[in-house]
Amino acid sequence: MATTDTGNHRRTFLSFFAKMLMTFIGLLVAIPAVRYFLAPLRRKSGGDASFVDVGSLADIPVGEWRLLTLEMVHEDGWRKSRVRHAIWVRRQPGEGPSAVTVFSTICPHLGCPINWQTDQARFFCPCHGGIFDANGRHAGGPPPRSMDPLDFEVRANRLWVRWRDFKIGVAEQVPVNL
């Protein structure tokens, strides 16, 4: 009985040791691999994007929603790429920045592009039926908040807009650092 016990002990110890060794080797490979894989998490945020000229204010008819595009250059892996984003812009009668409204076209529900429906005078998200009124306020459907306003400046009568992405699916407007 005693001899079998020693044999069993030895076997158990060796098994344990072999398992440890395998785990150690696995970790040795997995840790750098996972670190490489998770590299996007460690990427430093680029800070706020800068304002981009989207055109002359005079070109935007008063009281109408216009879909404008802004082009940005961003670090795209091994190169820099130009990306275009779309924005909804409306100019109300009057002078100065208070007369202008700029919205992101991204639906705060799940990120589809929002359309303006002229005949019904409302914004409509084509994916899950989110509805926003003519002032971008949430009026129906699943979106958790109203449309996202974007920062803008009026410089020499031209509209400069800063593009931002916001966290989707939450009630507060939280900028996503890119």
Add this chain to the structure above:
Amino acid sequence: METAQDKPSSAGFWEQRTGWRMIKQVLFLEPLPGGSRWAAAFGSLLLFVFLLQVVTGILLAMNYAPSVETAWPCVRYIQDEVPLGSFIRALHHWGSSAMVILLLVHLLQVFIWGAYKKPREFTWMVGVLLLFCTLGLAFTGYLLPWDQKAYWATKVGLGIASTTPGIGDDLRSVLQGGPQMGNLTLTRFFTIHTFLLPGLLILLVAIHLYFFRLHGVTPPWWESAAQLKAEEEPFWPKQLLKDGVVWLVFLVGLGLWCYYQPAPLEAQADPSQPYEARPEWYFMFFFQLLRYFEGPYEIVGTFVLPLMIFLVLFFWPFLDRNPHRDPRRRPIAMGLVTLGTVSLIGLTVFAITTDVRMTEPAQVVAQAPTPLEPAGPIQRADVANVYNANCAACHGVDGTGQQIRAGMPTIPDFTSLAWQMSQTDLEIIHRIQDGNEPLMPAYRNKLSQQQMVAQAIYIRAFAIELGKPGAPKPVQPSPAVAAQMSPTQVYRAYCLACHDADGRGNTIRKAMPDVPDFTSSPWQGTRSDTEVKHAILEGKGKFMFPMKDKLGEPDAEQMVAYVRAFREGKQIVKLESPLLPAPIAPVQPAVVPGPKPTLTKPLPSVPSAETAARLRVASGLYRQYCLICHGADGKGSEMKAAMPTIPDFTGPAWQDSVTNPQAAISVLDGKGALMPSFRGRVSDEQNQDLVAYLRAFGPARAVVAESAPGDFERRYRDLQEQWDELQKQLRDLSKPPRK
């Protein structure tokens, strides 16, 4: 003794659902006759290395795009920017070498052990297929970084494939994806390397392992069956423990090696660059072998011999009829394997040690390609050779570019003074550096900074060669100044400051409410061509200059068309951002042998290159933005009537009353109702230089680089003198090597 019976309760759940006990029995508890052995760890080490290749390969593929434009930048990105990217790539790169070595050693071991003999013939044959699969992986993986070595090694490899009798050319086309190496070669090799061969390899490994388990580990030949039975042990845990120790030693060794020895990445593949192609070291024996087969016998080296080697290896278990496994009783087999091994190692060592290279390839380890810096100041007039080799094909040996002007109307004429005066040195350097795709290629990776500066000087000298000192070309009537400039250049020089790059004129509208918006359809619609032309030639309102002394009728018509093109915002004039070049590294007369020349005398524009370049930038900026109002002489006299408050930069009144920061702020923020803000168009550093430039208008200095048409001749002579001086120095420099 059954482990499964030790803990029936815990095993129950999994056992019932997965049949785990059976798997465990097959995978881990199989008895090894003769017990665990270190020698048996070899095969499992190979499997481990393969798994390591799979893991690192998957990681690399995550940051890789196979195309001619992206492959090399991707790999450089992995090397330089991805955390641990360089390490992972090194593991994959050196891991592949390790795998090839281990495979050969494994083969040798199995051979000596006699492990291929009945009943294990198929295990061996599958193993041979695995060897060639691995070599295929090594070959296809080699191309993927698309650097010089990759390109040329693959080119040779494909050349070898094309010697296959009958189907050679087709085989090459299929591998290559087309008639030439390029995008399709990369995508094909990538697919073969990441899907096809690994898939095949996994399949073969599974078969290999199945046969291995079916017949068991080959026991040592010197032990009797009874002895083996007595020493029998299960695979788990002792054999796996030994395997694990071997893996760990290998892994730590490879890791350390990779840490100190990053995988090489040479300059991006460029078929136009001479390169002494060499395969990876494990193909060097083959490379050496190919030197011995000439002419019609080449095919023996490239096809017959490799095929023979493969066939003999593959069918060896059936060729060797000797039933004994003890090496001492297999003299023929042992003799053959010794001969094979010795000749393989011998050829490899011989090939590597006797390999004569004309030049060392430009090894770039994890860096952008640095163009070779030839030694000496301005490379001892290699300038002319560089020009003839790179530029003359289009621009002509005489610099006029006339031979291709018909097909490329925008090609400049270097002998034209108007062109010379429309370009700053910096603009020329930038054009050489960045090119103007698709017509003018960028030379940033082909020429060094110094070579580009030298080329700019050389290009300047064209104007003198034809101008013949002392006998100036008959100066054409004054409109000539702008006549030979392209409409864009004219616009940039004379219109942009007020009308903006997009033709809207928004920047200055506050000061000049009447400035039109060229993009507006109503404006375009209500102005006839004649009216626009008239405005250009005769000026308009308070602010618009008459251009009739600079442009002829036809030029003005071109400008009208140019103005029309702004309609609806369809045209944006590209601003040549006059950025400073990187500071030029001190010139070191480095490796080139020969007399330490006394002509290290620095060229005027090179030594103070930084200052000179900055001044030129400032002068360029002044011409682009300020000249239109402040005038070429800084007095602003032409605008005085319309803008009474415009300062006179030459007078002590302004120079004394305005501090540098004040002047800088005026540039950035504008001043009064008329001076626009240049924030965003001018960097802080450029602004400082611009202020310094304004200071130069003070008593010591008179005229700006831009000439008013009146003093054209005087400017011409000034330039001529400068160029004479430059050319003289150029000649001095060029004396020794010029043919």
